[in-house]
Amino acid sequence: GNFLNPALALLGQDLRKLPIGQKLNFANHPYLCKGLNIKITIFFILVFYLPKYAI
Template sequence: MRDLCINRNNHQKPTFHPLGDFLNPALALLGQGLKKSPIGQKLDFANHPYLCKGLYRYIMRRKIE
Protein backbone atom coordinates (compact mmCIF):
# COMPACT_ATOMS: atom_id res chain seq x y z
CA MET A 1 0.00 0.00 0.00
CA ARG A 2 2.88 2.33 0.60
CA ASP A 3 3.90 2.75 -3.06
CA LEU A 4 0.51 3.27 -4.71
CA CYS A 5 1.79 6.10 -6.92
CA ILE A 6 5.10 4.52 -7.81
CA ASN A 7 5.64 2.19 -10.75
CA ARG A 8 8.53 -0.18 -10.08
CA ASN A 9 9.99 -2.43 -12.75
CA ASN A 10 12.77 -4.90 -12.10
CA HIS A 11 15.52 -2.88 -13.79
CA GLN A 12 14.26 0.69 -13.54
CA LYS A 13 14.23 3.40 -10.94
CA PRO A 14 10.84 4.27 -9.44
CA THR A 15 8.75 6.55 -11.66
CA PHE A 16 5.62 8.39 -10.68
CA HIS A 17 2.43 7.86 -12.61
CA PRO A 18 1.02 11.01 -14.29
CA LEU A 19 -2.12 10.75 -12.17
CA GLY A 20 -0.01 10.73 -9.02
CA ASP A 21 1.91 13.80 -10.19
CA PHE A 22 -1.39 15.56 -10.82
CA LEU A 23 -2.96 14.61 -7.49
CA ASN A 24 -0.02 15.29 -5.19
CA PRO A 25 -0.29 19.13 -5.21
CA ALA A 26 -4.09 19.00 -4.95
CA LEU A 27 -3.96 16.65 -1.97
CA ALA A 28 -1.23 18.75 -0.37
CA LEU A 29 -3.38 21.88 -0.67
CA LEU A 30 -6.30 19.99 0.84
CA GLY A 31 -4.06 18.86 3.68
CA GLN A 32 -2.91 22.45 4.30
CA GLY A 33 -6.53 23.58 4.52
CA LEU A 34 -7.43 20.76 6.89
CA LYS A 35 -4.47 21.53 9.14
CA LYS A 36 -5.87 25.03 9.70
CA SER A 37 -9.32 23.77 10.71
CA PRO A 38 -10.02 22.60 14.29
CA ILE A 39 -10.65 19.04 13.08
CA GLY A 40 -7.46 19.00 11.00
CA GLN A 41 -5.39 20.09 13.98
CA LYS A 42 -6.35 16.90 15.80
CA LEU A 43 -5.37 14.67 12.86
CA ASP A 44 -1.95 14.12 11.32
CA PHE A 45 -2.48 13.27 7.65
CA ALA A 46 1.23 13.05 6.79
CA ASN A 47 1.68 9.70 8.53
CA HIS A 48 -0.96 7.67 6.68
CA PRO A 49 0.47 4.95 4.42
CA TYR A 50 -1.83 5.72 1.46
CA LEU A 51 -0.04 8.99 0.76
CA CYS A 52 2.48 8.93 -2.05
CA LYS A 53 6.16 9.39 -1.29
CA GLY A 54 6.22 12.59 -3.36
CA LEU A 55 3.24 14.03 -1.52
CA TYR A 56 4.81 13.20 1.82
CA ARG A 57 8.02 14.97 0.82
CA TYR A 58 6.04 17.99 -0.43
CA ILE A 59 4.12 18.27 2.83
CA MET A 60 7.27 17.88 4.92
CA ARG A 61 9.02 20.60 2.88
CA ARG A 62 6.05 22.91 3.47
CA LYS A 63 6.22 22.28 7.23
CA ILE A 64 9.91 23.22 7.30
CA GLU A 65 9.39 26.52 5.45
Protein backbone atom coordinates (compact mmCIF):
# COMPACT_ATOMS: atom_id res chain seq x y z
CA GLY A 1 0.00 0.00 0.00
CA ASN A 2 0.92 3.67 -0.03
CA PHE A 3 2.04 3.46 3.60
CA LEU A 4 5.14 1.60 2.41
CA ASN A 5 6.44 4.54 0.39
CA PRO A 6 7.28 6.83 3.34
CA ALA A 7 8.65 3.84 5.24
CA LEU A 8 10.97 2.92 2.38
CA ALA A 9 12.02 6.55 2.03
CA LEU A 10 12.88 6.72 5.73
CA LEU A 11 14.75 3.43 5.52
CA GLY A 12 16.79 4.80 2.65
CA GLN A 13 17.75 7.84 4.73
CA ASP A 14 18.44 5.96 7.97
CA LEU A 15 20.26 3.03 6.38
CA ARG A 16 23.59 4.88 6.28
CA LYS A 17 23.36 5.64 10.01
CA LEU A 18 22.90 2.03 11.08
CA PRO A 19 25.73 -0.48 11.56
CA ILE A 20 23.92 -2.94 9.28
CA GLY A 21 23.68 -0.13 6.73
CA GLN A 22 27.45 0.04 6.60
CA LYS A 23 27.48 -3.64 5.72
CA LEU A 24 24.98 -2.93 2.94
CA ASN A 25 26.97 -0.22 1.19
CA PHE A 26 25.97 -1.80 -2.12
CA ALA A 27 22.53 -0.30 -1.51
CA ASN A 28 24.01 3.17 -1.95
CA HIS A 29 25.07 2.46 -5.52
CA PRO A 30 22.82 4.49 -7.85
CA TYR A 31 22.06 1.62 -10.22
CA LEU A 32 20.78 -0.45 -7.31
CA CYS A 33 18.97 2.39 -5.55
CA LYS A 34 16.81 2.81 -8.62
CA GLY A 35 15.35 -0.66 -8.12
CA LEU A 36 12.36 -0.95 -5.81
CA ASN A 37 13.16 -4.64 -5.32
CA ILE A 38 16.42 -3.65 -3.66
CA LYS A 39 14.62 -1.34 -1.25
CA ILE A 40 12.09 -4.04 -0.42
CA THR A 41 14.95 -6.46 0.18
CA ILE A 42 16.62 -3.96 2.52
CA PHE A 43 13.27 -3.45 4.25
CA PHE A 44 12.95 -7.15 5.00
CA ILE A 45 16.59 -7.40 6.05
CA LEU A 46 16.02 -4.61 8.56
CA VAL A 47 12.74 -6.12 9.76
CA PHE A 48 14.21 -9.56 10.37
CA TYR A 49 17.76 -8.74 11.46
CA LEU A 50 17.67 -5.27 13.03
CA PRO A 51 15.65 -6.39 16.10
CA LYS A 52 18.60 -8.60 17.08
CA TYR A 53 20.78 -5.49 17.37
CA ALA A 54 18.14 -3.10 18.68
CA ILE A 55 18.85 -1.51 22.04
